[in-house]
Amino acid sequence: MINFSFSEEQEYFRKMLKDFAREELLPNYTKWDREKVFPKHLWKKLAGLGVNGLRVPVEYGGSGADCVTTGIAAEEIGRGDFNLTYAVMLNALIAEILTNHASGEIKQEWLPHLANGEKVFGIALTEPAAGTDAGGIKSTAVHKGNKYILNGEKSGISVATVADAFVVFAKTAPELGNRGVSAFLIPADLPGVECSGYEDLGNIAISRGSVYFNDVEVPEEYLIGTENKGFATVMNGFDLSRLLIGLQCIGAASQSIDETIEHVKMRHSFGKPLATYQAVSFSLVTHYTQLELVKWQAYRGLWLRDQGLKHSKEASSVKWLGPKYSQEAIHECILLNGHYAYTKEMPHEQRLRDVIGLEIGDGTAQANQIVIAKEIIGKEYRSC
Numbered sequence: 001m002i003n004f005s006f007s008e009e010q011e012y013f014r015k016m017l018k019d020f021a022r023e024e025l026l027p028n029y030t031k032w033d034r035e036k037v038f039p040k041h042l043w044k045k046l047a048g049l050g051v052n053g054l055r056v057p058v059e060y061g062g063s064g065a066d067c068v069t070t071g072i073a074a075e076e077i078g079r080g081d082f083n084l085t086y087a088v089m090l091n092a093l094i095a096e097i098l099t100n101h102a103s104g105e106i107k108q109e110w111l112p113h114l115a116n117g118e119k120v121f122g123i124a125l126t127e128p129a130a131g132t133d134a135g136g137i138k139s140t141a142v143h144k145g146n147k148y149i150l151n152g153e154k155s156g157i158s159v160a161t162v163a164d165a166f167v168v169f170a171k172t173a174p175e176l177g178n179r180g181v182s183a184f185l186i187p188a189d190l191p192g193v194e195c196s197g198y199e200d201l202g203n204i205a206i207s208r209g210s211v212y213f214n215d216v217e218v219p220e221e222y223l224i225g226t227e228n229k230g231f232a233t234v235m236n237g238f239d240l241s242r243l244l245i246g247l248q249c250i251g252a253a254s255q256s257i258d259e260t261i262e263h264v265k266m267r268h269s270f271g272k273p274l275a276t277y278q279a280v281s282f283s284l285v286t287h288y289t290q291l292e293l294v295k296w297q298a299y300r301g302l303w304l305r306d307q308g309l310k311h312s313k314e315a316s317s318v319k320w321l322g323p324k325y326s327q328e329a330i331h332e333c334i335l336l337n338g339h340y341a342y343t344k345e346m347p348h349e350q351r352l353r354d355v356i357g358l359e360i361g362d363g364t365a366q367a368n369q370i371v372i373a374k375e376i377i378g379k380e381y382r383s384c
């Protein structure tokens, strides 16, 4: 049996978020970018709609929703405000990591705040000399008595300057390479933690930056999962974030396409609406079709995850092509809207800048192609 329909509950949730995105997010999407403000009040409002805690179990204040439902949220919020999709994607990733691997105390203390939007969480893996090659991180956490002493520098971290806590990866056994990495929950106000923001091309409201750890004393209960198993236990979460990133980009691009369809129906050249020229309509059709194909691959990947089935290559294909096709679609929308879309009066230029960021964040095209190659060709032919 094969069934592509969403449940009644999922359709209701989609409609509710679609209305919210149109009425409350879209009108101010460009404002937060211009003012360089992280709209915490909207982050909390989304929590009130159940968005921030979708992957948090009910006992910790979340809704315990499935991955497909979480994907619906990423797509619909992406239509209104791309940057607020981090409340879906980043929170889902961190909620799963904490739920599946953190101690009972950490779950009790932090998950309810993640779900109710009071606290913002980041994930800190990348370093100045280690991005795609994540096993090359240099940060260390040395076990001393009942504490770990954390030192290192993380770069390119989303929500760096507004987060209340980070899931941080550091080497607890540097001699074991990527088999010696552990994950920790690090409150941002621990002594020795410092953050600084970047002047980014896009995702401005998300306040990306660097996080520094100088002799940070971390209570050992803040270790997530087993020591030295940080990559093995926690990395599976990226298969979820990659699928959600695809959908949030597709949401943003679909909104640009819908707005552009309205424009080409209204705007005339040589006495006829632009929409009557096949060079215009076929271009929109091409981008719409590419987005539809990746969208359904994303929902298939989320469904596989909900069934407990393998979905790494599906997640990587969505992470590779979702942001790529989305930025190509938005670029075309700018051209079809003419010179006015080149101004900051229209949202397309910001959507383009925002989406490009996630062609890099959470793994580049090549990083994802490496995952797919490993699976379909074989580990022994893994590219180096």
Ligand SMILES: Cc1cc2nc3c(=O)[nH]c(=O)nc-3n(C[C@H](O)[C@H](O)[C@H](O)COP(=O)(O)OP(=O)(O)OC[C@H]3O[C@@H](n4cnc5c(N)ncnc54)[C@H](O)[C@@H]3O)c2cc1C
Pocket (backbone or CB within 6 Å): 122, 123, 124, 125, 126, 129, 130, 131, 132, 133, 155, 156, 157, 158, 159, 203, 208, 357, 358, 360, 361, 362, 363, 364, 365, 366, 367, 383, 384
């Ligand atoms: C918007 C945004 C948000 C981000 N948020 C976070 C975050 O929250 N937390 C976090 O930890 N990090 C975050 N990052 C960092 C991101 O994950 C890294 O930038 C990414 O993994 C790539 O690493 P790098 O920048 O060091 O590039 P590099 O690894 O130096 O790669 C540079 C180029 O070389 C290519 N390349 C590298 N190795 C290979 C290879 N073996 N084969 C072929 N090509 C290769 C890459 O694909 C890329 O094109 C974010 C980045 C952005 C842009």
